[in-house]
Amino acid sequence: xxxxxxxxxxxxxxxxxxxxxxxxxxxxxxxxxxxxxxxxxxxxxxxxxxxxxxxxxxxxxxxxxxxxxxxxxxxxxxxxxxxxxxxxxxxxxxxxxxxxxxxxxxxxxxxxxxxxxxxxxxxxxxxxxxxxxxxxxxxxxxxxxxxxxxxxxxxxxxxxxxxxxxxxxxxxxxxxxxxxxxxxxxxxxxxxxxxxxxxxxxxxxxxxxxxxxxxxxxxxxxxxxxxxxxxxxxxxxxxxxxxxxxxxxxxxxxxxxxxxxxxxxxxxxxxxxxxxxxxxxxxxxxxxxxxxxxxxxxxxxxxxxxxxxxxx
Amino acid sequence: xxxxxxxxxxxxxxxxxxxxxxxxxxxxxxxxxxxxxxxxxxxxxxxxxxxxxxxxxxxxxxxxxxxxxxxxxxxxxxxxxxxxxxxxxxxxxxxxxxxxxxxxxxxxxxxxxxxxxxxxxxxxxxxxxxxxxxxxxxxxxxxxxxxxxxxxxxxxxxxxxxxxxxxxxxxxxxxxxxxxxxxxxxxxxxxxxxxxxxxxxxxxxxxxxxxxxxxxxxxxxxxxxxxxxxxxxxxxxxxxxxxxxxxxxxxxxxxxxxxxxxxxxxxxxxxxxxxxxxxxxxxxxxxxxxxxxxxxxxxxxxxxxxxxxxxxxxxxxxxxxxxxxxxxxxxxxxxxxxxxxxxxxxxxxxxxxxxxxxxxxxxxxxxxxxxxxxxxxxxxxxxx
Numbered sequence: 001x002x003x004x005x006x007x008x009x010x011x012x013x014x015x016x017x018x019x020x021x022x023x024x025x026x027x028x029x030x031x032x033x034x035x036x037x038x039x040x041x042x043x044x045x046x047x048x049x050x051x052x053x054x055x056x057x058x059x060x061x062x063x064x065x066x067x068x069x070x071x072x073x074x075x076x077x078x079x080x081x082x083x084x085x086x087x088x089x090x091x092x093x094x095x096x097x098x099x100x101x102x103x104x105x106x107x108x109x110x111x112x113x114x115x116x117x118x119x120x121x122x123x124x125x126x127x128x129x130x131x132x133x134x135x136x137x138x139x140x141x142x143x144x145x146x147x148x149x150x151x152x153x154x155x156x157x158x159x160x161x162x163x164x165x166x167x168x169x170x171x172x173x174x175x176x177x178x179x180x181x182x183x184x185x186x187x188x189x190x191x192x193x194x195x196x197x198x199x200x201x202x203x204x205x206x207x208x209x210x211x212x213x214x215x216x217x218x219x220x221x222x223x224x225x226x227x228x229x230x231x232x233x234x235x236x237x238x239x240x241x242x243x244x245x246x247x248x249x250x251x252x253x254x255x256x257x258x259x260x261x262x263x264x265x266x267x268x269x270x271x272x273x274x275x276x277x278x279x280x281x282x283x284x285x286x287x288x289x290x291x292x293x294x295x296x297x298x299x300x301x302x303x304x305x306x307x308x309x310x311x312x
Numbered sequence: 313x314x315x316x317x318x319x320x321x322x323x324x325x326x327x328x329x330x331x332x333x334x335x336x337x338x339x340x341x342x343x344x345x346x347x348x349x350x351x352x353x354x355x356x357x358x359x360x361x362x363x364x365x366x367x368x369x370x371x372x373x374x375x376x377x378x379x380x381x382x383x384x385x386x387x388x389x390x391x392x393x394x395x396x397x398x399x400x401x402x403x404x405x406x407x408x409x410x411x412x413x414x415x416x417x418x419x420x421x422x423x424x425x426x427x428x429x430x431x432x433x434x435x436x437x438x439x440x441x442x443x444x445x446x447x448x449x450x451x452x453x454x455x456x457x458x459x460x461x462x463x464x465x466x467x468x469x470x471x472x473x474x475x476x477x478x479x480x481x482x483x484x485x486x487x488x489x490x491x492x493x494x495x496x497x498x499x500x501x502x503x504x505x506x507x508x509x510x511x512x513x514x515x516x517x518x519x520x521x522x523x524x525x526x527x528x529x530x531x532x533x534x535x536x537x538x539x540x541x542x543x544x545x546x547x548x549x550x551x552x553x554x555x556x557x558x559x560x561x562x563x564x565x566x567x568x569x570x571x572x573x574x575x576x577x578x579x580x581x582x583x584x585x586x587x588x589x590x591x592x593x594x595x596x597x598x599x600x601x602x603x604x605x606x607x608x609x610x611x612x613x614x615x616x617x618x619x620x621x622x623x624x625x626x627x628x629x630x631x632x633x634x635x636x637x638x639x640x641x642x643x644x645x646x647x648x649x650x651x652x653x654x655x656x657x658x659x660x661x662x663x664x665x666x667x668x669x670x671x672x673x674x675x676x677x678x679x680x681x682x683x684x685x686x687x688x689x690x691x692x693x694x695x696x
Contacts, residue, residue, distance in 0.1 A: 012695060046696065049533055051522055053692045068692060071535035085530035087519075089327035090320065101316040102534035146530075 001063070002027050002154055002185045003048060008057035010043055010209075017043045018054065019209040025187055030180050032200030033189040034296060040209040041189040042082055045158050049079065061154070075103055078152030078184075082159045084143045086131050093118065093127045096145045103150035117149035120178075122171060137168025144172065148179060155179060156187045161195060173199050193296040205300060212303050217296075224302040226252060226294045227267035230275055233287030234261050241282050248274055313536060314544050321516065321548035331511045336556040339505040340563055346501060347568045350494045361386070362437040364398045365408035365420030372423050381448050397444065421445065495658060496651065498570045500625035503650035505560055506586030507619070510612045512549035513594025518605065520545060521688070523696045524598070542688055546591060553587045573658035578666065582657070585673045586650040592680035593646070599687035616647070623648035646676050 003025040010018040017040050025031045033041050046052040048059050050068045059066045061073050086095045096114045104110045118127055121141035131139055140160060148155055157176065161169045177199055180186050190196050196203055197217055204214040213220055227250065237256045245254040245261065250268035254261065265271040272291055279286055301307055325331070366372065366382065373379075383389075385397035401408075401417065408420035412430065418437035420430050429445055431438040455470055518524045520541050522532040531541065561583065564570040572579055594612060601608050622645050624631030631648070634641050642648045649669040656665040 050692060051529060051532060051696060053694055068532070071537075074533060074535035077533070079530065079533045081526060081530055083526035083529075085526035087324050087527060089324040094320070094323065098316075098320045099530070099534070101320070102313065102531070102536050105313060105316075 001025065002061065003187065004058075004060045004063075005044070005048060006058045008044070008047060008054055008059065010040075010047055010052065010054040017209050018047065018057075021057070021209060021211060023204050023211055023214065025185060026202075027185055028180070028183070029201045030176065030186040030188060030199055032196035032203040033187065033206060034191070034193055034196045034203055035189075035206030036191055039191075039206040041191075041206055042158055043209075044206075045156055045187070045189060049077070049156070075150075076153040078147045078150065078155040080144050080147040080155070080157040080160050082162065084131075084139050086139070086142055086146060088131050091128050091130050092123050092134075092142055092145075095131070095142060096149050099146040100149040103152075113149050113151065117145040120148070120175060121145040135165070135168075136163050137165045137171075140164050140168060140172065144175065148184075152184065154185045154187070158189050159191070160188075161190065161192065169195075193300075197296055203296070205296065205303070207300070207304050213299060220296060220299045221294045222267075224294060224299050225266045226298045226302060227265050228271060228294065229290075229292045229298075230261075230263040230265065230272055231288075231290040231292070232261045232263070232275065232279070233259060233289070234279070234284055235259060235287075237261060237284065241279075241284065244278065244282070245275065248278055250274075314540055317536075317541055317544035318548050321519070321545050322551060324519070325512055325515065325548055325552045328515065331515060332556075335505070335508045335511055335553065336559060339501060339508065339556075339560050343498065343501055343560065343564055343568060346497050347570075350497060361396045361399045362440050363401070363417045364441055365401050365403050365411050365417045367405045367408050367420060367422035368402040369405075369423065375423055375427075377452065378423070378427065378448065381444075385444065397440065494628075495570060496624045496628045496631060496655065498564055498568075499651040499654040499658075500620055500623040500631075500647060502557065502560060502564070502583075502654060503586060503623060503647040504616055504620040504625060505557060506553070506583065506650050507590040507593055507616050507647055509549065509553035509556075509587050509590030510594025510597065510616070511609070512553055513546070513591040513596075514598040514605075514608055514612060515594075516542070516545035516549050517595045517598035517684070517688070521598075523693045529696055538688065539685075546595070549591045549594075550584075550587055553591060554584060557583045557587055571658060572654065575657050578657050578663070579654075582650060582653040582666070582670065585670055585677070586646075586653075589646050589650070589673050589676050589680075592677050592684065595684040596680040599684045619645045619647040623651050625651075643672055646673060649673050649676075 001024050003023070005021060005023050008018050008021040009016070010021075021040070021044055023031075023033075033044065035041050043052065047054045048061070048066065050059075050066050050070070061070075062076070064070065064073055066073060087098065090098060093114060096117050097110065100110050100114055100117070104113060118124055121144055123138065123141055123145065126134060126138060129138075131142065134142060140163075144157070144160060147157075155176075160176075161172055164172065173195060176186055176188065188196065188200060200217070202214070202216055203220060204211045205220065206212065213223060215223070234256075242254055242256050242261075245251060245263060250265040250271050252264045252266055254263045256262075263271075263275060272289070276286065276289075297307060382398070382400060385395060386400045387396075401411065403411065403420075405420075405422055408417070408422070408430075411417045412420055412432050415432070418431065418435070419441050421441070422428050422430070427445055427449065429438075429441055431441070458470060459465060518528065520528050520531050520538065522529040532538070561572070561579070565572060597608055597612055597615075601611060620626070622630060622634050622641060625647075631642075631651075634645075634648070642652075649672050653666050653669040653673075656663075656669065660666075
């Protein structure tokens with residue numbers, strides 16, 4: 001195991017930020033920590049990194065207890081913090097070199113690593129720019145370069161795409177996958193479920209300081225009753241027909257508004273066919289038809305009773 | 313790694329234009345303003361002989377005692393002896409009146425039955441002329457009284473004896489330089505500039521403390537010993553502040569011509585100790601004040617200004633008042649100690665005062681450093 005966290009408890013006065021928090025990260029995976037704002041993701045990361053005191057629990061990285069003095073462990077960890085942590089007085093190259101120099105003392109090797117990091121995040125044209133001249137997206141990329149230049153085995157990214165334009169977001173997500181392919185284990189926290197779904201090989205969903213579900217994307221979706229969401233465009237739908245739809249096999253819920261019939265069903269075969277057949281027997285003309293698999297939001301909704309999106 | 317951190321911290325500090333302004337440009341501007349203001353005061357306080365007209369008539373020529381008295385306070389001999397009180401023009405009454413009306417003389421004296429003074433308006437110069445005349449008349453009256461009661465007395469000898477002004481006290485500087493109250497302002501300004509090193513100390517603590525900045529949090533996660541990072545930061549802060557103090561000293565010494573007594577090695581020593589006091593003062597404030605950077609800067613500036621005031625930077629007599637009424641405030645005031653050390657170098661032959669002040673300043677450095685260390689050694693935080 002790369003990271004093992006057991007029964008972690010962290011309190012801020014009366015508020016329990018982490019409530020018997022447990023999780024494990026395996027070598028070579030992209031582990032996603034998904035949860036709404038305030039769910040305790042950053043607190044968990046800061047505890048794991050020994051920045052924050054905690055009340056109870058154990059944290060091990062590569063099988064060794066993590067502490068502020070665990071320099072051997074720290075040497076193998078790359079951190080990209082939620083708040084951009086670069087120096088305004090240093091340009092792009094100097095910022096990366098400064099942070100890289102805390103890990104790599106050999107100047108020649110460091111120069112090479114810094115250049116590679118600059119290329120990796122696509123800041124070659126901006127290497128002499130000072131941070132205040134960079135856009136939000138480029139600044140985030142610089143923040144990432146500062147965290148990965150020393151080629152760490154474990155990279156922890158805490159909400160690296162907050163307030164980032166789509167182009168930079170794609171660049172960042174592709175970069176994370178490349179780092180993983182090159183051998184790094186990734187811990188990725190985010191409240192954007194689409195990002196987590198896209199890049200993470202395993203996901204833990206957090207709420208109120210607790211892990212409420214862990215697994216792969218498919219495993220998480222397999223934990224809930226919702227199978228798919230069917231959206232059918234119809235001009236008019238009487239109440240009796242809507243009740244009939246709700247009575248179809250596997251249907252969990254059916255709603256009609258804005259000329260859209262939205263049906264959520266449990267896992268099962270031919271749900272769409274059964275729905276369309278029923279509408280045909282009632283002489284209902286249909287327009288566009290969509291079928292969507294369940295999302296992590298559905299998982300969050302079913303487990304917690306609230307929308308993940310509502311919490312953002 | 314120490315050198316790596318030192319170089320990058322130095323780069324960060326040098327490129328911080330706002331702090332460079334407060335620590336370097338502001339004291340330079342203040343020194344220039346002091347120089348301009350105090351030059352006028354010095355000119356004002358310097359004595360210039362008073363231009364006076366003497367009506368040259370028969371009565372004057374007959375009054376040899378008065379002519380002799382005038383000669384003693386005017387002319388080349390008096391100037392050579394630093395006793396020149398008047399620049400005299402011997403003129404007719406009409407010419408004297410014309411000179412007075414055109415403000416070319418402060419007043420004129422004419423003798424008819426008595427010695428008379430004519431002035432256009434009152435002022436210091438007019439008071440000086442009147443004072444001279446009163447003194448002369450009193451002396452003359454004294455002589456006349458003695459002669460009338462003792463006709464056998466030698467009048468010439470008597471007049472010489474009474475008229476003679478002998479100094480029984482001689483001014484002897486106790487140091488190498490003549491005392492100059494104006495240097496107090498400049499020395500306390502240098503002391504204030506030293507304490508402005510606190511800006512750098514403050515910035516450095518903020519840069520490495522995880523609970524004070526994202527950069528500090530990021531640095532805390534690197535495999536680097538915190539105290540080594542702190543020492544590199546402190547060295548960078550001290551380096552840049554010493555550079556700034558050197559610029560200020562050179563500017564004052566070579567451009568403004570302020571005297572420092574010439575003992576260079578000791579001047580460097582007090583600058584270094586003063587700078588470290590300032591830097592550690594900043595780290596102390598940054599460590600103990602948990603609120604925002606604005607509050608910290610406000611406290612640093614506020615405290616520095618109060619200490620500068622008590623050290624005589626805004627009012628030179630304040631230094632004397634503090635030293636007589638509450639001497640402990642002088643010892644507890646690093647700016648006063650630094651300014652006093654410069655003054656001791658400038659004025660005293662002995663180094664006792666200088667090294668006593670250095671010892672007190674070292675006490676401050678140790679105190680500030682211990683408190684900073686106690687706060688910085690914490691590696692985990694309750695919240696960040």
